[in-house]
Amino acid sequence: MSKLVLTEEETMLADMARGFLDGAAPLGKLRKMRDDGQRGDPALWKQMAEMGWAGVLVPEDAGGSDMGFTAANVIAQEMGKTLAVSPFISTAVMAATALRQVSDARAKQALARIASGEVTYALAVDEGVKHDPDATQMAARSDGNGFRLSGKKTFVVDGALADRLLVLARTADGLTLFDIPADRSGITRTASNMIDDRDAARIDFDDVEATGEDVLGQVDHAMDVLRPALQAGQAALAAEMTGLAAGAFGMTVGYLKERKQFGTEIGRFQALQHRAAHLWSETEVTASAILNAGRVLDETPGDATLAVSLAKARATATATLAVQEGVQMHGGIGMTDAYDMGFYMKRARVAAEWLGDYSYHAERVAALRGF
Amino acid sequence: MSTGQTSDGFRAELREWLKANCPVEMRDSGMSEDAICWGGRNWKFTSTAQEQWLNRCAEKGYTVPTWPKEYGGAGLTREQEKIFKQEMERIGARSPLESFGIWMLGPALLHFGSHDQKLEYLPPIARGEVRWCQGYSEPGAGSDLANVQTRGEDKGDHWLVNGQKIWTSYADKADQIFALVRTDREAPKHKGISFLLIEMAEGGVETRPIKMISGISPFCETFFTDVKVPKHRIVGEENRGWDVAKYLLTHEREMISGGGAGLSGGGRALGAVLNETLDTMGDTLRADAMRCEIDALAIGLTLERYKDQAEAGQGAGDASAMLKYMGTELNKRRHELMMTAGGSDALEWDGPVGNRAGDWLRTKANSIEGGTSEVMLSIISRRVLGLPA
Numbered sequence: 001m002s003k004l005v006l007t008e009e010e011t012m013l014a015d016m017a018r019g020f021l022d023g024a025a026p027l028g029k030l031r032k033m034r035d036d037g038q039r040g041d042p043a044l045w046k047q048m049a050e051m052g053w054a055g056v057l058v059p060e061d062a063g064g065s066d067m068g069f070t071a072a073n074v075i076a077q078e079m080g081k082t083l084a085v086s087p088f089i090s091t092a093v094m095a096a097t098a099l100r101q102v103s104d105a106r107a108k109q110a111l112a113r114i115a116s117g118e119v120t121y122a123l124a125v126d127e128g129v130k131h132d133p134d135a136t137q138m139a140a141r142s143d144g145n146g147f148r149l150s151g152k153k154t155f156v157v158d159g160a161l162a163d164r165l166l167v168l169a170r171t172a173d174g175l176t177l178f179d180i181p182a183d184r185s186g187i188t189r190t191a192s193n194m195i196d197d198r199d200a201a202r203i204d205f206d207d208v209e210a211t212g213e214d215v216l217g218q219v220d221h222a223m224d225v226l227r228p229a230l231q232a233g234q235a236a237l238a239a240e241m242t243g244l245a246a247g248a249f250g251m252t253v254g255y256l257k258e259r260k261q262f263g264t265e266i267g268r269f270q271a272l273q274h275r276a277a278h279l280w281s282e283t284e285v286t287a288s289a290i291l292n293a294g295r296v297l298d299e300t301p302g303d304a305t306l307a308v309s310l311a312k313a314r315a316t317a318t319a320t321l322a323v324q325e326g327v328q329m330h331g332g333i334g335m336t337d338a339y340d341m342g343f344y345m346k347r348a349r350v351a352a353e354w355l356g357d358y359s360y361h362a363e364r365v366a367a368l369r370g371f
Numbered sequence: 372m373s374t375g376q377t378s379d380g381f382r383a384e385l386r387e388w389l390k391a392n393c394p395v396e397m398r399d400s401g402m403s404e405d406a407i408c409w410g411g412r413n414w415k416f417t418s419t420a421q422e423q424w425l426n427r428c429a430e431k432g433y434t435v436p437t438w439p440k441e442y443g444g445a446g447l448t449r450e451q452e453k454i455f456k457q458e459m460e461r462i463g464a465r466s467p468l469e470s471f472g473i474w475m476l477g478p479a480l481l482h483f484g485s486h487d488q489k490l491e492y493l494p495p496i497a498r499g500e501v502r503w504c505q506g507y508s509e510p511g512a513g514s515d516l517a518n519v520q521t522r523g524e525d526k527g528d529h530w531l532v533n534g535q536k537i538w539t540s541y542a543d544k545a546d547q548i549f550a551l552v553r554t555d556r557e558a559p560k561h562k563g564i565s566f567l568l569i570e571m572a573e574g575g576v577e578t579r580p581i582k583m584i585s586g587i588s589p590f591c592e593t594f595f596t597d598v599k600v601p602k603h604r605i606v607g608e609e610n611r612g613w614d615v616a617k618y619l620l621t622h623e624r625e626m627i628s629g630g631g632a633g634l635s636g637g638g639r640a641l642g643a644v645l646n647e648t649l650d651t652m653g654d655t656l657r658a659d660a661m662r663c664e665i666d667a668l669a670i671g672l673t674l675e676r677y678k679d680q681a682e683a684g685q686g687a688g689d690a691s692a693m694l695k696y697m698g699t700e701l702n703k704r705r706h707e708l709m710m711t712a713g714g715s716d717a718l719e720w721d722g723p724v725g726n727r728a729g730d731w732l733r734t735k736a737n738s739i740e741g742g743t744s745e746v747m748l749s750i751i752s753r754r755v756l757g758l759p760a
């Protein structure tokens with residue numbers, strides 16, 4: 001396997017991404033969007049598409065930049081630092097990965113439209129309060145040559161604004177994935193008022209018509225297409241959380257050096273020093289798991305469960321610790337809406353839950369390690 | 372083998388060699404204290420297989436695979452070293468030799484020693500002929516290591532050393548000791564220390580074993596009374612021993628951290644123990660074990676990443692403190708779990724589950740020896756995070 005160190009190209013990509021995001025989507029932007037009641041930023045996504053980010057996993061012959069999963073993680077990580085709002089993980093990572101599992105003209109065309117930034121996607125998978133694709137109840141009843149979809153999806157991240165949905169539903173002998181426009185008749189989307197101020201929706205499907213053409217992959221075999229997509233998304237989300245943890249941590253260490261009490265910087269107090277040093281150690285260890293997940297997805301994608309679940313579990317634990325310590329070490333100011341730490345904390349909570357929480361991924365690691 | 376050889380070629384050749392040369396008795400993944408071969412003048416091999424295995428490896432340079440050939444190593448690249456470890460692990464081969472010479476003094480000599488010193492001291496370490504111990508800590512110099520008071524008086528062609536060390540692991544078994552000795556009592560405390568190499572059999576060195584909570588006595592008090600140390604037995608410059616001491620500590624810390632990442636016995640042992648006790652394991656224990664496993668995997672990847680970084684010239688600087696802290700704290704958690712999984716069986720000395728209690732108690736030292744966890748955190752806060760001292 002390639003080395004656990006970023007290549008020169010990957011390092012340049014990270015630098016470029018950081019430079020771009022600091023200008024186009026700095027930390028304060030999310031606050032402004034919230035205050036303006038705005039949940040998405042189509043202009044920003046267009047710019048990201050122009051830079052090749054929307055097509056990061058789209059083959060070059062479909063107009064993508066095809067940079068691979070490690071590169072996608074590098075971008076996601078930088079987005080985490082400034083809490084940049086975009087449908088990157090839903091569209092550029094998960095939908096693109098799903099579509100790439102299918103090699104027909106329709107999928108290729110869809111990929112091209114992702115790469116150009118024309119079309120955004122959301123994954124409508126979960127139905128309960130916890131991520132659990134296998135528990136899918138929503139029915140896709142056979143009807144002539146096609147299907148009729150009825151049921152409810154929850155926590156569809158990016159779902160209120162997405163142009164298209166990848167919908168997981170139960171068919172006669174298994175699960176099937178449908179790729180349908182979000183405004184098809186019978187679909188009702190209700191935007192959720194999320195704590196992280198980002199787009200998510202509850203979606204009702206009332207006898208929604210789907211044709212055989214709308215099936216992505218094989219009927220009854222959704223997981224062949226969906227599993228790689230979910231894994232890519234989990235890895236990228238873990239990378240985003242690592243960036244988020246780094247952002248919150250940097251802010252905290254900065255504050256330790258600046259805030260004075262008892263006549264000296266609070267960073268001189270060993271009780272705080274040791275907690276900060278511990279947190280840094282955790283972020284370093286997690287960074288290894290993230291890099292490893294990207295490498296494994298690039299090189300042996302069929303065998304990535306352990307690497308991906310390890311990354312998501314570690315990232316969840318580390319980001320959670322980073323925002324908790326972040327608020328605590330800031331004292332009262334950390335609790336104020338006027339200060340940005342709270343935005344990190346709320347996003348960390350949502351990201352922790354999305355695509356499987358710590359226990360979900362820990363169970364996967366445990367199963368693969370034999371207990 | 373040449374360094375230009377392909378990885379596959381190297382692997383194939385190594386596999387053949389291991390097949391022909393590693394005695395079956397040495398293929399039990401033995402990691403318990405009494406499976407280790409420490410070498411040294413007084414070493415009594417526990418079997419002819421152990422002796423054969425050491426000698427065959429030493430001949431190829433495989434006791435210290437990455438050291439240069441002229442100093443007794445095999446001159447392996449990091450890629451080849453990885454393959455070497457994988458192939459050894461694949462057949463469950465025991466390490467042919469462990470020692471403080473390999474872990475600590477060797478790296479320090481490779482960095483600070485003169486060519487003559489390297490030629491004199493490294494090959495006997497590689498062949499397991501000379502066993503070293505570490506004379507750093509003193510009753511008044513633990514975490515505050517630079518406070519050492521053992522004294523070396525300049526007598527022209529030698530230093531006359533007087534003083535006391537403590538917690539000297541295996542001092543009673545070692546042939547030589549590398550010691551921090553104060554050679555300038557006027558200078559600030561970091562600037563008056565020299566790194567001396569002292570012959571234990573020389574008149575005036577005395578050791579007294581100390582018993583540990585785990586029942587064994589691996590460490591000692593070491594006393595120096597008018598010990599003559601020739602002037603050429605110094606590493607680095609006079610009064611600049613602190614630089615050597617610190618460099619050596621980074622190697623010591625990385626070595627100790629490896630235990631936590633499951634690169635030594637502890638990791639595999641936990642997996643095996645937990646699998647055996649799956650039926651009786653409660654949910655809480657299982658959850659704790661999962662957490663441990665996740666952390667162990669990620670720390671293992673971090674060791675890997677740091678080596679890759681160092682090789683790519685992107686050194687993370689002083690990462691050893693972090694690895695030591697995380698690795699040892701993990702190892703302690705892991706052994707707590709193994710005790711819990713063992714229940715009452717684990718509470719007997721050498722009972723149905725072997726020396727599990729002894730191993731558990733021994734791990735408590737991991738976060739003390741080589742610098743305590745608190746000291747590691749302070750190093751990180753100052754050197755990495757730049758917080759005020």
Ligand SMILES: Cc1cc2nc3c(=O)[nH]c(=O)nc-3n(C[C@H](O)[C@H](O)[C@H](O)COP(=O)(O)OP(=O)(O)OC[C@H]3O[C@@H](n4cnc5c(N)ncnc54)[C@H](O)[C@@H]3O)c2cc1C
Nearest residue numbers: 505506507508513514538539540736739740741742743745
């Ligand atoms: C099994 C074992 C083997 C060893 N082998 C060797 C050996 O071969 N050679 C050798 O030279 N030494 C050896 N040591 C000694 C070891 O390096 C010391 O024990 C260690 O450095 C701690 O020193 P101390 O015991 O004096 O504890 P102290 O320094 O007295 O520490 C006591 C407590 O105070 C804390 N503390 C101290 N200073 C600070 C501070 N500034 N901030 C916050 N907390 C602080 C410590 O973390 C610790 O919790 C060994 C120790 C053990 C347990």
